[in-house]
Amino acid sequence: MSRLVTIATSTALALVLWQALVTLAALPPFILPGPARVAETLWASRALIAHHATITAAEVLIGLALGSILGGLSAIGLASSHVARRLIRPMMVFSQAIPVFALAPILTLWLGYGLWSKVAMALLIIYFPVTSAFFDALMRTPPHWLDLARVMGANRARLMWHIRVPAALPGFASGLRLAAVYAPIGAIIGEWVGASKGLGYLMLLANGRAKIDLMFAALIVLAVLTLLLHAGVDRGCRRWLDGKAVG
Amino acid sequence: MTVPPSLTLEGHAKIGALPVFGPLRLSLAAGRITCLLGPSGVGKTTLLRLIAGVDEVTEFTGTITASDGLPLPGRMALMAQGDMLMPWLDVLGNVTLGARLRGMPRDLDRAREMLARVGLADHADKRPHALSGGQKQRVALARTLMEDRPIVLLDEPFSALDARTRAQMQDLTATHLAGRTVLMVTHDPAEAARMGHAIHILTETGLEDVTPPAAPVPRAVDDPETLAAQGRLLTRLRAPA
Numbered sequence: 001m002s003r004l005v006t007i008a009t010s011t012a013l014a015l016v017l018w019q020a021l022v023t024l025a026a027l028p029p030f031i032l033p034g035p036a037r038v039a040e041t042l043w044a045s046r047a048l049i050a051h052h053a054t055i056t057a058a059e060v061l062i063g064l065a066l067g068s069i070l071g072g073l074s075a076i077g078l079a080s081s082h083v084a085r086r087l088i089r090p091m092m093v094f095s096q097a098i099p100v101f102a103l104a105p106i107l108t109l110w111l112g113y114g115l116w117s118k119v120a121m122a123l124l125i126i127y128f129p130v131t132s133a134f135f136d137a138l139m140r141t142p143p144h145w146l147d148l149a150r151v152m153g154a155n156r157a158r159l160m161w162h163i164r165v166p167a168a169l170p171g172f173a174s175g176l177r178l179a180a181v182y183a184p185i186g187a188i189i190g191e192w193v194g195a196s197k198g199l200g201y202l203m204l205l206a207n208g209r210a211k212i213d214l215m216f217a218a219l220i221v222l223a224v225l226t227l228l229l230h231a232g233v234d235r236g237c238r239r240w241l242d243g244k245a246v247g
Numbered sequence: 248m249t250v251p252p253s254l255t256l257e258g259h260a261k262i263g264a265l266p267v268f269g270p271l272r273l274s275l276a277a278g279r280i281t282c283l284l285g286p287s288g289v290g291k292t293t294l295l296r297l298i299a300g301v302d303e304v305t306e307f308t309g310t311i312t313a314s315d316g317l318p319l320p321g322r323m324a325l326m327a328q329g330d331m332l333m334p335w336l337d338v339l340g341n342v343t344l345g346a347r348l349r350g351m352p353r354d355l356d357r358a359r360e361m362l363a364r365v366g367l368a369d370h371a372d373k374r375p376h377a378l379s380g381g382q383k384q385r386v387a388l389a390r391t392l393m394e395d396r397p398i399v400l401l402d403e404p405f406s407a408l409d410a411r412t413r414a415q416m417q418d419l420t421a422t423h424l425a426g427r428t429v430l431m432v433t434h435d436p437a438e439a440a441r442m443g444h445a446i447h448i449l450t451e452t453g454l455e456d457v458t459p460p461a462a463p464v465p466r467a468v469d470d471p472e473t474l475a476a477q478g479r480l481l482t483r484l485r486a487p488a
Binding site for chain 1: 328348
């Protein structure tokens with residue numbers, strides 16, 4: 001309850017500050033609309049925003065799912081093989097030196113203006129954090145557990161599956177929590193570069209037509225979706241991944 | 248369980264240019280508990296890990312042989328510092344971990360029997376975090392018994408327990424591991440005096456044999472001879488090498 005009160009109070013405070021800024025600086029609505037006006041637009045355009053939000057949500061969720069699976073498998077692959085680590089890790093680090101933003105136009109060229117170029121962006125942006133967090137955890141299995149398992153006669157595959165992977169699940173979980181926040185950024189970048197649907201597209205469109213209230217309405221919906229996604233992933237991680245190792 | 252062999256380690260070890268222990272010869276009598284006592288950092292654990300075949304860093308020059316001439320892997324069980332239970336498995340899962348790791352079917356009836364032997368029959372479905380330190384250690388013992396190996400390696404398994412629980416675990420362990428070839432690495436003179444059929448002190452200069460008390464293992468905590476042996480061991484440990 002006290003947590004809800006804290007959240008409500010800080011939200012109210014933010015709204016008051018926002019309205020105070022608009023009123024005191026006498027900003028016109030096409031520069032910065034007040035919260036009341038944004039709320040009004042949000043309600044009036046709810047069908048439009050909901051339509052675009054659904055598209056973005058789908059891109060984010062598919063990207064998150066695919067990126068997590070791919071990242072998880074990559075981490076296990078890297079942790080299993082010394083050769084893979086030597087050959088592939090430098091490539092992965094190099095790929096991180098390329099800003100994902102710069103890839104968006106190429107992805108749109110390759111995958112088209114539809115859903116998949118945005119899914120690919122979301123996937124790309126979360127792949128490294130997920131892989132990296134899980135891989136690091138896989139490489140940090142308590143050495144005593146490994147000794148025990150070896151004396152018990154475990155081969156490498158079973159050592160991985162029964163000891164290293166379960167022991168590393170909390171690391172995987174922290175990668176997923178980051179991914180839940182990054183994935184929407186990827187999808188929005190994709191939509192900015194080329195799209196006819198989605199919240200990113202809507203924000204760009206609204207901005208271009210000086211409908212700043214609509215832009216803010218879409219932005220707030222995006223932020224709320226991201227928070228919900230993060231909360232959902234966090235809950236899932238607590239339920240299934242963290243508990244595996246801490247009890 | 249097959250008839251336990253005796254075990255001999257002979258040689259020296261180093262990591263890079265740094266010697267871990269000098270040339271020494273350690274014999275583990277068949278079916279007996281051999282305690283290896285020594286201060287921290289003299290290579291007791293390294294010696295145990297070399298026998299276990301899990302040390303990949305230390306360069307060991309010498310031989311580790313069993314009296315029956317058969318290879319060691321697959322004939323040893325390890326109980327290391329702390330309980331080393333997997334927190335994501337319940338008690339029964341931990342006791343049957345070995346079968347899982349070898350891809351063999353798990354004998355749950357036998358696992359329950361082992362748990363009953365260590366007095367944990369009612370705790371089979373609990374997760375380790377729901378157990379006390381002593382209970383966790385008993386699960387680890389049940390797991391070791393479940394492995395049913397002729398050679399058992401104990402690496403300071405009870406160092407984190409309180410005095411009362413430690414004494415209980417020593418009794419339980421000595422009783423249940425009777426008849427196996429056991430190497431127990433410890434830094435506790437009291438533990439060595441209670442548990443060892445044979446006691447060796449490992450120091451920077453080498454291995455030293457100490458005559459153990461005559462009473463059968465596990466010796467009573469208040470047995471005068473055992474207490475005297477404990478005192479001698481501590482005095483020897485404190486003496487400059």
